[in-house]
Amino acid sequence: MLTGRHLFVKLFLGNALLMVLVLGACIWSIVRYVDGARADELTEHLKTRAETVCYLVRDRFEPDHGPELDAFIKGLSSTTAGDMRITLILPDGRVLADSQANPREMGNHADRQEIRQAFMNGWGKQVRSSDTLGHRMKYVAVRLGSLENPLGVIRVAMSSTTIMERSEAVQRLVWTVGLIGLATVVVLAFGLARLWSEPIRRITRTAYDVSRGDLSARVQVRGDDELSRLARAINDMRDHLAWQMATIDRQRRTSDALLAQLHEGVIVASPKGRMILMNPAARKMLGLEHPCMNDERGSAVEGMLVEECVAKHELQRMLLCREEEPGALADSGMAEARLHIQRPREGPLSILARAWDITLPGGNHSEGGAVTEQPVVGRLLVLTDITQLTEAMQIKVDFAANASHELRTPLSAIRAAVETLQNCDLSEDATSARHFIGMIDKHSRRMEQMVRDLLDLSRIETAPAQFQPKGVNLRGLLNELNERHAEALANRRIEWKCDLLMTGEMVMVNPYLLRITLDNLIDNAIKFTEPGGRVWVGCRNLPVEGDVGRSLEIAVADNGIGIAEEEQLRVFERFYQVERARSGSLRGTGLGLAIVRHAVAAMKGTVRLQSSLGNGTTVTILLPQPAESATLAARS
Structure with missing residues (x-):
């Protein structure tokens, strides 16, 4: 040296x-x-x-x-x-x-x-x-x-x-260049000196770094002398070690990525009740905010007690569950449980928890401070979010209950009318007979409408992908709806107005879904508008904005009784009816707006409601239009 x-x-x-x-x-x-x-x-x-x-x-x-x-x-x-x-x-x-x-x-x-x-x-x-x-x-x-x-x-x-x-300015420039040149000379001299004295020092330093585990170190090889051959040998050794470490790191990162992207929560514990890992999904489901759990894989919890990381006693028992405990199977230590967790911001969460024994490799699992080299049997806990499944089951139960209740009411009225007719003398009391026959007709029509609405709603919910868009003449469809509701409009002396604020009349939508949507909206507007009122239907094309393409906007408005603000969030639920509609003479089935919501969603659109008591209601639907709709509109 x-x-x-x-x-x-x-x-x-x-x-x-x-x-x-x-x-x-x-x-x-x-x-x-x-x-x-x-x-x-x-x-x-x-x-x-x-x-x-x-x-x-x-x-x-x-x-x-x-x-x-x-x-x-x-x-x-x-x-x-x-x-x-x-x-x-x-x-x-x-x-x-x-x-x-x-x-x-x-x-x-x-x-x-x-x-x-x-x-x-x-x-x-x-x-x-x-x-x-x-x-x-x-x-x-x-x-x-x-x-x-x-x-x-x-x-x-x-x-x-x-x-x-x-002359001073020129001289200053010359001397400035001279000083810069002098500094450059010093730097060049220093560089040339290092060029000849550095190779041995670089080789020594690289070998030392590799021995310390720094596999990024590499000797720059120039020439073919003895020092260059020594540098190449050190580089070959470094490349082999780096390949081995990269393989190990790739396998680890693949495992970490799989765990991080799983929707199911995964928790692994050792036989002594100490944590090995916990993935992000598990932390999110359990709402755990422990400082040691900030890494992506959750391996920072390794060595901690299960009770320190998992607050739910049911999950603690499953992670510590052995064959002799209740709920465990004798062959694999399998255990299963359902949990319901109340979260302050996200709402309730339903979890299906399943745990069973797994064999863990030795050499990296702490057991009371010691590291065992023999394979051990640990516990694997998998948490599955079944909130949507639970909600769907609850919706079916509620739907069946609501449908039974809604069907029971007209059936009870029909049965009562039939029993009354059976016990009365039709020749002497024809007026009452006609009254009860009208009651039977009214409630049977209501049942028929309810069954039709239920079938429409079931068809839309069962296979929304089957409703493909087609070219539809919008003015013809609106004229058809006007003719269909002409009698109801005339009976209630309601003014009908339709504005087609578009350059063309052809649009790309599913005709069945658009017809059933507008039919329900117009029917509701007529029902809940006082005699002498007005029902308005407006259509227009919205231009392209940013990443959003052309859209078709259809609004159905009336100046009827309106909907209270506290009830507007629930009117799209099945069988829900506002208080005034529930007690009115033209009571509906409570499925119209639910059908509208699902039909618009099947057309990949959105629906918006604006209303106030006494000032009427406006329902606006926005339907995306494919590129070929512009060609159809131009041709029309």
């Missing part, structure tokens, strides 16, 4: 030193090049400015125009080149005008090097200290006129301070 560390230090220092020297030489060259290019650019700029001034003053460059030129130069400098000094010099060296000084107070400039160069070569330059301003400046002078007949020299100067300020 010491040798590797020395090697790393040597590689790092050598690489870093070499890269720093190369980087320093590059930066020095770049700085020199940038300074030279900047100086040339500045010289060209000053020369261009001087030539521009020559063009502006060439027609007036005479001693007589000195004051005028001096004022012009000072104005030009203040408006266009405030950081430059412009000087106009006559061929004899006298200063004709200057942008920053009084020309009469300035000495003769004939001996200035840039002036001599300008007269000889057309232009000249020099960097020196200004006798007038007292600081270093860069001068560029341009001759005005020809070599044989020069009119003078235009000199433009810029302070070296201004030049340095303009």
Whole structure:
């Protein structure tokens, strides 16, 4: 390890030193090049400015125009080149005008090097200290006129301070790049050093991690030397161990997923009455909120006493049940019980609990703090939610009781009327006879209607899938219903109104279900609307909204007696009738709205009721329409 560390230090220092020297030489060259290019650019700029001034003053460059030129130069400098000094010099060296000084107070400039160069070569330059301003400046002078007949020299100067300020930004950029390059050099040197010293350390660290159980560790193999072959051998060992562990983990996760997705609750206990596992369905059924049961599988309860996790004494006895206890079978310890649990929010729950013995593998089940290696016989408890089955059975019992009661009433009235007719003299009391015959007819019709409604309801509930949608002419169906109820509407002087607010008349519904639904709704509307009232049927197509396709909305409304708010939730129950309907002369069977609810559900629709006492009732059904219904509507 010491040798590797020395090697790393040597590689790092050598690489870093070499890269720093190369980087320093590059930066020095770049700085020199940038300074030279900047100086040339500045010289060209000053020369261009001087030539521009020559063009502006060439027609007036005479001693007589000195004051005028001096004022012009000072104005030009203040408006266009405030950081430059412009000087106009006559061929004899006298200063004709200057942008920053009084020309009469300035000495003769004939001996200035840039002036001599300008007269000889057309232009000249020099960097020196200004006798007038007292600081270093860069001068560029341009001759005005020809070599044989020069009119003078235009000199433009810029302070070296201004030049340095303009160069500082470029220099800062260069040095910033240099510093970044230096940091990059250090990083690269460090990386190169690690490239050669890290393989052995990586192999050692990976082997140590694998020995500690971390199968995600893997050596990166490059090349084909001895170290690479050693790394490949360690990777092969890691892959084999990872495959074995993945197989075990996959089997465990499959078991956990099955337990978590079972609708039945599953509880396993050891022979000593300690918990092994409890799945989420069991926790939900029993309403258990123990802090140790927050994991998906419920295996965190392992080792706890059954009494600590299961509060129901019946279930405790089944999990601890042995062959000699009541309710157990001698061959397998089978036990069965039904429980009814009251839940505050979800409502009552009925559970079928069955328990029997199972053989558990040894080596992982704590028995009083010890782990047994031998297979043991534990207890398996399966909880099945039979709430719906219990409710269905109760509904059948209630239905039979209600049907018997509803049938008994007209039968009793018919029997009483028949007995009265048998004991009376029909020739002497014809009026009473007609009364009792009418009573028999009325109650027999009611029984006939009740039997018809029961058959319709049974047919809808038994096989709702058999009612497939077909193309139906909605206006024709409504006209048919109007004709059917025309007599009842006329007898009660009720106004009928039908609005078909649709672009077409064809819809995709089951004709039998839609007819029986509207027939019951219209029949109820007529029954419970006072004479002189109104019954309205409206139909319209609802547009597509989000994921919901086209729908057909049909509303049946009346201005009749209405339904009290406390009774609106129960009117769709079988044989339920509101108080005023129960005591009225046109009492129904109590099955009409129950048939409506089941028929609409068979058409995959929804039904909504709105009503208030004295203001009538509106029942709205919403039926989904398949895509082909739009084509049918367009054709119609």
